[in-house]
Amino acid sequence: MREPGCIAIDGPAGAGKSTIGEHLARRLGYLYCDTGAMYRAIAWLALQKGIDLNDGPTLGKLAEQNTILISKPQIADGRQYTVIIQGHDITWDIRSTQVGRAVSPVSSHPQVRSILIAQQRAIGLQGHIVMVGRDIGSVVMPDADLKIYLTASLRERARRRHTEMVERMGEHNPALPSLEEVMSDVERRDNTDRKNMQPAKDAIIIETDNLGIEQVLDKICHYVEGNK
């Protein structure tokens, strides 16, 4: 039996896709691709250029005409990878609250999706890869050998994201948003993303509210073993 060539991990914001995806790829010696970074890069560029986030055709052209380069981290500052567009290293900029608020409207346009999905498919077809996103198992790589859909309650996902911000920004930082603010941002994103984040029919759904990172990884590795 063969190893899975592509493992798709989908799910809503804060479900743990990037954390689990990166660890899993390292355990298996696979490539790791976070497709959310590509949508975020286009949202960042749209904000820089002052493009109307409702203007699908212009945003589609922006995605078509700008190459997003995603490479190994190179800089040891906690990044999972480096993202470059138009010569700018935007690895951390794409994690800002502004980009977080712009990315779902940008990704909702079919003109943007069709361009990025084609690029993601080309990456996925290289094989031996863990791809994380919203629609990897359902649309980008419908023939993926293993499809995982990670989820957790809205409150738990917001709590995780807020904890991460406290660690990064410090708990007395005046710019630190409250848990309620983080929760409403995550909820807004869920609502806009809903149409494009349905689990594939053959996805294994893992509820992670009561599971730690290692437990989720062990569960997925169990399915990887079962696929061999």
Ligand SMILES: Nc1ncnc2c1ncn2[C@@H]1O[C@H](COP(=O)(O)OP(=O)(O)OP(=O)(O)O)[C@@H](O)[C@H]1O
């Ligand atoms: N099972 C888990 N238990 C506890 N914390 C977790 C778990 N999985 C991930 N986390 C933590 O939750 C936070 C969000 O995880 P992560 O960034 O991987 O989510 P994501 O699904 O990729 O989110 P997004 O779609 O917004 O990028 C991180 O701080 C991570 O360490």
Ligand SMILES: Nc1ccn([C@@H]2O[C@H](COP(=O)(O)O)[C@@H](O)[C@H]2O)c(=O)n1
């Ligand atoms: N396959 C995907 C991946 C992401 N999106 C959109 O990008 C946003 C940011 O993704 P993160 O994983 O970095 O949070 C996300 O909210 C979606 O709007 C997508 O549509 N498809």
